[in-house]
Amino acid sequence: MKKLVKNNFFVLILVLVIVMAVMSGMSDYFLTADYLLNATRFISETSMIGLGMTLVILTGGIDLSVGSMMALSSVCLGLTCQAGIPAGLAAAVSLLVGIAGGALNGYAVCKMNLPALIVTLATMGLFRGIALGISGGSAIPIPKSLYFLGQGSIGPLPVQLVITTTAYIVIAFFIYKSNFGIYLKGIGYNEEVAVFSGIKVTWNKVKAYMLSGFFAAFLGILFTCRVSSAKADYGSNYEMDAITIAVFGGASLAGGKVSFAGSYIAAVIIVLIRLGLTTAAIQTEIQSVIIGLILILAVAFNNFVASKKKIEI
Amino acid sequence: MYKNRKAIKALLVFYVVILGVMIVKAPAFFSFENAIDILLNTSTTAIAALGMLCVLLVGDIDVSVGAVLAACCTMTGILAKAQLPLAAVIMGAVAVGALLGLINGVVVTVLKLDAIVATLGLLSIYRGLLIIITKGSWINGLPENVLKIGQGRWLNIPIPVYITVVVALIMWFILNHTEWGRNFYAVGSNQDSARLSGINVRLTRIAAFVVCGVLVGAAAVIYTTRFGGIQSNTGKGWEMTLISSAVVGGASTIGGEGDVSGVFLGALLVSALGTLLVFFGVDALWEQAVQGLIIFISVASYAVDFKKLKLRLSGGGEKE
């Protein structure tokens, strides 16, 4: 718990409470169970794209291809289902595509020593291009059996919420408890030390990119199942959302420092602001100004707190 | 004055390969008119990519350029519609670019934010404000005197091509022969020692953002006057085009590396890709994928060690 507070978690929770208060003041519908439960579908999706990004940022990299990968996974799911492959297998194919795409990113970044920003900028175009090419651009319906993943509930909780929260807990737990976590942290802060410590730097970094691809693909599946058809234009600009969430949650783009709990709460805050403003009938362009301001202020504030802390030590 | 010859070499090899393929597959590609058209289409990208180069040189990045372009275009349109003289229109557009660049630079350096995060937030703010201010309406029907910039020709070569060449020369001059230009490189290469060498690091970084804004403003004038109309959503996703151009041209995203000739070649490749693919007859559905692949390959080719390759080609295996 001490660690969480240190990661600006406290500040994020406070911001969340304030956002909730402001939003419920603006709209009577906001603080209802129905509304919030429904909102968790979007929160879950946004936070899932942030999960992969947080992992990659932990290694000191960045992955701009997540939005495109989400579209590619969606289209793969649609096409394989259309070809008569059973739904479960089709989903597995999509996830494999995600892992393969992540491996490509990871290979180019780690083995060829190219900057992550550039590599994933290129694959961002490549993945979406492939999605467009194989789908022909039109929407592909998916079988009804898959709808549960996107539209169903487990008890009162939407499926996405359960899946994403589980994913966060598993990853955060894993990063905290496993060698992989400290390896990624070491690599993120100082890659050369990691090399000299006998850590399999390339492999661990590639794993982070593969996980990022995996979660992007997973989101592609969940999203496709929610909207019941696959299409190549899903997930545009999601990479920006993902970066926003990770950084807002306390990650440093220089690597080594991230917070999974922070990313999760950041996703909740950002999505609730967006949804709340829509419900309150605030125009989208004003929303974008507000969200931009909040991003800058929040990150500036995080930095401010962090720098204060450094001097105190 | 160290030049990143490697990127330029890789790009030139790339050009030779592409042109070789084109000669076989689509000889119609090689016409004076087409060459001019390609240069014309490159003009806005090349000018603004040089601005992006400055920001990359100091080790920052600006993803708000698309929104800045839209703002500058709008200013161009408004001033032109007000029947102001050409010089005033240009000044206005460039001033808006400079102002937004200044805001970017100040937010990044004073609040000490990652440039990518800060300009991402500002992108969202600029876009929103722009729609609020213009109510999303388009500006049409610009007067003839300003359209001359985008549509006019001199000696059968479009004016924007001249502007691009002049801007490139000026930027080459600034980056290689002035104190400020070299300071961009120094700050991007090692910020701490730049500070110890007495360079005002913050001011230099802000200056890079302002230069970027100014050049985007200049690009906006051409962009607006070529078609005489401005959409409020102009420049969406443009940041990716500019970053690709600069990076394909050998600029480093962590600063200190990159030059004008490389970025110009990069911009040329990135903006000519569409044309290439049309001539090549690539299925339009796959166009985006092929473009992504080509950019990927051109960037990946920097990882190839040319010295080693040469060694291997010329008999190789000496090492054993």
Next chain:
Amino acid sequence: MKKHVKKVVSVLTVAVMLLSLAACGKSDGGSSSDNGGDSKDKVKIVVMPKVVGIDYYNAVQKGVDKASEELSDVAEITWQGPTEATVDKQIEMLETIIPTKPDVICIAANDPAAIQPTLEKAQEAGIKVVSWDADANVRDIFVNLVDYTVFGNAVIDSLASQIGEEGDIAIITTTFTATNQVLWIEAIEARIAEKYPNIKIVDTREAGEDTQKANTLASDLMKSYPELKGIIALGAPNLPGAVNAVVSAGKTGEVIVAGNSTPNTMKPYLEDGSIRDVQLWSAPDHGYLSVYTAYQLATEGLEEGKAFTAGDMGEFTPEKDEISMSIGLPLVEFTKDNVGDYDF
């Protein structure tokens, strides 16, 4: 302790800024007409375009505003849409609007299939659904622009008559993922197969909604296919780009351009003869009609074959279609003679 105080103060500052921004946003946001009265008695209608911040939907909004003013005593109308024309953003917005229980949602769907579950949910919640502009699979009524086939036919007919019903043509579309574009292109292809055996579509490319890209594409296409006789440019920003390319290549009259765009954009080109006619409909009328249809649906209900009065646009009669029923707008062809009559 001191540190915590500082934190709290800063957070509160951010919150206050947020609040004030949101508040000022609300006061001038949208065309919601909250000029007094008990809003509970009013019919609440949400009109959602595919995207906000582009000229075309601004024109539509003018019609919505007009209807909204006329109905201000009996209805509360909100205009809300995403800043990107993608279905996921639209779904997210709808999902957050449904809990506010409006009476009618008017939606220009970015994708008919993807938005289906959301619209079903709205209907279950007792909300009536009107689709407009672009159809959805679930709705009570569709306020069509102009029937896709009618429109596609009009565009190709215009082009065919100018090129003598033969030769190579190319199409510049916005994106391959946009439904209306897909249906228009299908209609054009069908019409060619049926009526114009000597016309051949040599290439179809996407330019997004980007005038420069359309311009580049058009000039590339002309060079790549020297025999090209015509270009169909679909999408309001694309048509001027294509026309401009033909003009600057000095091929006015040799290469004919046809397509859809807004009258203000195309006025100079229509007037100097670079293009003969532009197909569209009256965008403000479309918004106006959609609101009146929604209001009628919420108050007295609509039945097929039974006419209703849509403000000053006169009477419209819903007709049965494969999902429910629909009404349609008349096609408008802008030429240099009538382009001055429209302002959007």
Next chain:
Amino acid sequence: MTEQSFALKTKDVYKSFGGNHVLKGIDFELYEGEVQALLGINGAGKSTLIKIISGALGQDRGEVVIGGQTTKNLTPSKAQALGIATIYQETSLYPKLSVLENLFVGKRMKKRGLLDWKGMEEVSKEIFKRLGVDINPYEKMENLGKASAQLVEIAKALTINAKILIMDEPTSSLSKQETERLFEIVRMLKAEGTSIIYISHRMEEIFQITDRVTVMRDGKIIGTKKTKEATTEWITRSMLGKEVNNSLEKSRRHVGEILLDVQNLSSGNLFRNISFQVHRGEIVVLSGLVGAGRTEVMRAVFGIDGFDSGKIFFKGAPVKRHTWDVIKQGIVMVPEDRGRQGLVKEISAAENMVMAALPEISRMGIRNRDKEKEYVEAQVKGLLLNPPAAGLDGGAYSGGNQQKIVIGKWLNTHPELLILDEPTCGVDVGAKMEIYKLIVSLAEEGKGILIVSSDIEETEMIADRIVIMRQGMIAGELSGEADKNAILGLALAGKEE
């Protein structure tokens, strides 16, 4: 002496960082045309004083008088204008720029308002000629080695006609020859009237080159003496505040079987035909000049870089290719550059110390915190880490203790052979002895020790056997009793003198 004028004077300078008082009333005086040594263990406040003099930091209280002129709000550029040039210990160069560019950043030459590249090139060639080195001004900085980088750093200070030159460990990566040349330059500059503040941990250099010695401890000046009148004992006592025992026990070690056997190792033009052995319980020092290829050989052995031909055996079995496998076999390496290769400064000492041993401590990739704690505490105690807690971030410890953390990291993997590359570089005198003692005790435990060292005194003191490399090849092998001259002779000329 009294009539000599001051080039620099600080009066009662105080500086503190967030409650931590680093300088407590410094009165420092530098005569014109003298070379003054500034000594003190890490944390004594030397670097802070230098940063204040060169304008990189501002003082809280007190005055800095330069050339008789009291300065106000000194900034780096103002200090430069006043003729102060600083050669920092951590090279402050621009890796992506050319050598020429590096020399002139912040003070570029201009002609009619434009940069005068030709002029700068001429000046740079002149300076390199004066330094007697051959460096291409258009070479990219990152392509130069560390020694050349240090020379560029010195050349950089020469580009402004400095009145006061501050040299912070200028010889730390220079060879003997280069050091000699540097001293010539220092004498030349001195003759020209330049005043020099010289910081070094190498006693021999201090006596060779400086006129006066000032010792700092705990943010105060302990004393200043003429070098001729100062003794090593006085200096070390002043630095540490106590007597140090400089002798090491060599005899108790028992040399066992061969651990490491390198046979005919070659890699490109880095090194050729390298063969040597390290036995159990033996300390072997790989000596030679900087740039002789020693670090490169170590990197190849440790699996960081590949090699072209030759064989490496460990306990009779071939050494594997990847670092992680090499570590498992029982070989570890404490790299030369602590900050960049040895220690992650941003994570805790504890995490640093378990990082390499995780495969052993964890089960199926899941960490065992209790076991980790045991491992860490054993090292904290065994290595006498100061402060004796492992919870702080790695960067918060002093240089010597950082080195202990790195060694602790490796001891946790239970290695049989330790490679230490310049283990006492940048470590102050007191901590140096602790590290030597530690190394000796490890050898006594029966571990093989392979040290790369450029410090001849260190080599003499600690080595059982000395292998000397010169220009990428083995120049010879000497026993631990060999004297300085023999080692130097092999390192410099390839023959014993």
